[in-house]
Amino acid sequence: MNKYRNYIIGNISTTRKKYQKFLENELKEHNIDNIVPSHGSILSVLYKNNGRLTMKEIASLIRRDKSTVTSLCNKLVSFGYIKKEKCEQDRRVTYITLTQKGIDIKPEFEEISKKLIDTAYKGFTQEEEETFIYLLNKISKNFDIE
Template sequence: MKSVNNFVDFEASIIPWLGKTSKMADCFLQEKLKEKGLDLSKEQVVVLKKLHEKDGLNQNELAFLTLRDKSTLTRLLSKMENKKYIQRIRSKEDKRISQVFLTEEGRNIYTKTTPVLRDLLDSLGKGITIEEKELTIRILKKVQVNMGVNADSL
C-alpha cells in the first residue's frame, strides 16, 4: 500500500504570515489608541473612516465596505451610537433601511485618531521602501483576486 504524504508547509505559505501580521497590527493599533486615551476598537475606527469618506451610508453598504456581517455590524453600530459617535436614521422610502451618519462627536473623535493612524503607518513602514510597499500591495491584491474578491471595490 502506498503512503500518502499529508505534510503541508504552512510556514512557506503567505497565509499564516498575513494572519499573524494582521493580528499584531491590530494589537499595536489598540495600544496606540489606548495610549492617546481614545476608547475605540479597530472596527470602530474603520466605520468612522468609511463614514468620514461618505456620510449617510446605509447599513448594508457599510457592512459590505467593512467586511462585517449585518448582525456584527448592528452590534458595533449600537456601541458607537451609545458613545454618540454615530446616528442611525430610518429611510423615509423604506423603513427597513437605516442610514448611518457621523455626529459632531464622531467627527471629533475621528479627527483625533488620524495622527495616531499616521504615526502607526509611519512606524510600521520603517525600513520598507516605496517599491517594496507597492509590490506587497500588488501581491495582496492578487491573493484577494484568488479568493474571488475585487480588492478595489472595498
C-alpha cells in the same frame, strides 16, 4: 519550493494581532474609550463620506457582511460615536450618521491612522509597497468564495 511558503497564513495572523495591539495602545494613549480596532473601518468610511452612509454602503465599502456591520454599529451607537436614522422615503433603509462625539475624535483618529500606515510601511520603497499590496490582494482573492 520556498521554505517559508507554509508560513504565510500564520505570518498574516501574527501581523494582524500586532497591528491590533498597536492600535489599542494608540487609542488608549489618545484617551479614546470603548473603540476597538474593528470600529476603525466604519469611522474611516464615515469620515470620508460626509459622516452619513447607509448600513449597506458601509458593509460594501469595508467588505464585511451586514450582520457584522450591524453589530459594530450597535456598539458605536451605545458609546455615542454614531446614531442610526431610518430613511423617511424607505423605512427599510437605515442611515448611520456621526454624532458630535464621533466628529470630535476625527483629528486623533487620522493621527493614529497615519501612524499605523507609516509604521506598517517603514523601510519600504514605493515599488515595494505597491508590490506588497498587489500580492496581498492576490492572496485574498484566492480565498473568495464564488
